[in-house]
Amino acid sequence: MEIKKQTKWSNFFMPAAANPLLIYILPGVIYYFTLAFDFHIILEYFTEGLPxxxxxxxxxxxxxxxxKIWNKYKIQLHL
Structure with a gap:
């Protein structure tokens, strides 16, 4: 990748690489938010196996x- 300069395939992952701390914490925030308000974002069927x-x-x-959207508006999380 570094020698041949072929990095176009990784553009899909660049938003996560630009703000890794926020993308690491955000799913946990969403999970506990849904628990606090007793709101389910997925059905029980999608909790195991292939689904x-x-x-x-x-x-x-x-x-x-x-x-990607948050990076566009410069929403970031820094230590």
Whole structure:
């Protein structure tokens, strides 16, 4: 990757690389927010097995999209 300068395939992951602390904390915040308000974002069916794997891929993609938008508006988390 460094020698041939082929980095276009990694552009999808760049929003997470630009703000890793926020993308690490955000799913936990969402989880505890849903617990506090007794709001379920997924059905019980999507908590295990192949549906669970598919849901985790969809959720990860959503998180990358959210981070792309937040990075556009300069919303960041710093220590």
């Amino acid at each position: 669970g794997i598919i849901w985790s891929l969809v959720f990860s993609t959503i998180m990358l999209g959210v981070m």
